[in-house]
Amino acid sequence: MGTGELPIRPHETIQTNGTLYYDSKKSKLVLKINAEINTKGTSHHIYVYKGHEQVLHVIRSLTLGKPTITIPKIKNPQQHTGYVKIILKSIPASSPKARAEILRKKRQALRREIQKGAKTLTDIYDMDTLTKIIQQAETKQQVGRNIIKLIAAYKETMELKSKGEERREIVKQITQKYQVSNAVVYRWLNQQSNPLGQFNIPLLNQSLAYCIGESLSDGVEPFTQRGGRVGLRVRNYEQANKYAEELSNVIMRKVKVYPNKPLNAYEVAAPSKLLYGLIKYVKTTNDTSILEPIASLYGASICRGYFDGDGGVFSRGGIVFAGGTNYKIVNYVSGILDNLKIHHTVEKEKLPPMFEAYGRIYERDTSEQTLYRIYIRRCCFIRFAQLVGFGIPSKQKELLNLIEKIRFRKTCPID
Structure with missing residues (x-):
């Protein structure tokens, strides 16, 4: 079956031949498959042999006809030409591997599209600040020291380059x-x-500010048992x-909500060392x-996240x-509201030394026995509803219903 049409059904294995050549x-x-491919399978395992030795294994989606596949970085590519x-093995679209491959390609495309000109945390923080964040994120001390050492080396390299030092001298030093x-x-x-290339750099946008605001609130329980995973656990x-x-x-990846039935709660967790370290x-x-x-x-987005986590509306x-x-x-948070010209008051009240959470009784620390409320x-x-509001639809609806019921004597202007 070296030539002709190859209809590949899910999980079916087909043998054919092809050519590996180096594109200068x-x-x-580049791998060129000589056979005509006619398959509805989403992805395929592609095993490449020279003689009896396997030289390559990749997973790819194949187009109809005689597909050509570009191989990722490989050592000494010229040695494998010929x-x-x-051997092709089709993966059905419903299999976990196929779904993972589809999601991976979608994420890559989305990242390329959104990150064109998009700012990230590395654009607003210098290397010293990023080092502080990474020190909080790294749980393994040895790994943390290696990264911090690389950041220090990178910083000094850039300083020497800006002073006009010769490249050879910089490399030697x-x-x-x-x-x-x-x-x-x-x-x-x-x-x-740069040393930060190994991190999934968070994008600088309103969503980042929202996540920071909600993670700083007391109304959510941080769900970060494993280092570098940012998330929360809530009842709602x-x-x-x-x-x-x-x-x-x-x-820039899909984040799921997982139910925790024993605790009657919902959990969200995703890997992001820099965001985890910042929080x-x-x-x-x-x-x-x-x-x-x-x-x-x-x-305003930081306030919105904080009010979603620790705030609400009391209609009565x-x-x-x-x-x-x-x-x-x-x-x-009060200072941000002042900058937004949203009038409010901050009051404090004493809390009982014991409290209930997820069906268990806990004792408060002495530092947590005073509650500070923003009204x-x-x-x-x-003005609050227009500039900040709530991100959770039900809370925002309660706020708008309250505004409709109230007869205002005076309202602050909206810019």
């Missing part, structure tokens, strides 16, 4: 001081890579789903100044509120 323009190895035997390879330093100098599915949607827009840094140090570059652009009393036990975080003034209900 693309600097890549006539080869090919950096390799001797930090024990990194010459190739790595040359790639840095040519701006082909609508809240968990909203957080998952926003987190998907930040890390952990703020919560452990109470240093909110690190969020200023984000708040200056998307302050005509109250829009949010509250937390961390005074510095509450004061920070939006009635004159700014409309």
Whole structure:
């Protein structure tokens, strides 16, 4: 069956032949299948043999006709050129591997499309600040030290380059001081890579600000048992789903909501070391100044996330509120509301030393026995709804219903 048409059914294995050749323009190895492919399978296992030795195994979606496949980076590609035997195994579209391959390609396409000109966290923070964030994110000390060492080496490389030092001298100094390879330093100098390339860099957008705001609230339980995974655990599915949607827009991959039946809760978790490190840094140090570059652009979104996690609407009393036990975080959110010219008050009240959560009784720390509440003034209900509001649809609906019922004596103007 070296020539002719090959109708491949799911899980069927077909043997044919082809040619491996080196494309000098693309600097890549290319596989050309000689047989006509006529298949409805979404993806295929492609095994390539030279003689009795397997030289290649890839998973690809094949087009009709005589497909040509570009092979990813491979050592010494010229050694593998020539006539080869090919074994094709179709993967049905419903199989997990096929679905994973489809999702991977969609994510890559979406990333390329959105990240054209899109800003990320690395655009607003310098290397010193990113080092602080990474130190919080890295759970394995050895890995953390290696990354921080590379960042220090990269920073010094860029400084020497800006001073006009010769490339050879820069490479010599950096390799001797930090024990990194010459190739790595040359790639840095040519701006082909940097130490942060191994991270999934969060996009800088409103969704990032929303996730930070909600993660800083007391109304959600952080779900980050494994280092570098950011997420939450809540009782409300609508809240968990909203957080998952926003987190998907930040890390450019689909984030799911998982039910936790024993706890009667819903959990969201996704890998993002930089976002995890940023949130952990703020919560452990109470240093909110690190969020200023984000708040200056998307302050309203930080407030929206915080009010979704710790706030709500009390229709009978005509109250829009949010509250937390961390005074510095509450004061920070209050400052953003001041910048948005939304009138409000901050009040405090004592909490009982014991509380119930997920069917268990817990004892509060002494630092958490005071609750600080933010109350939006009635004159700014409309302004709050327009500029901040709630991301959770049910809460936003309650807010709009409350605004319709109230007879306002005075309302603050909306810019």
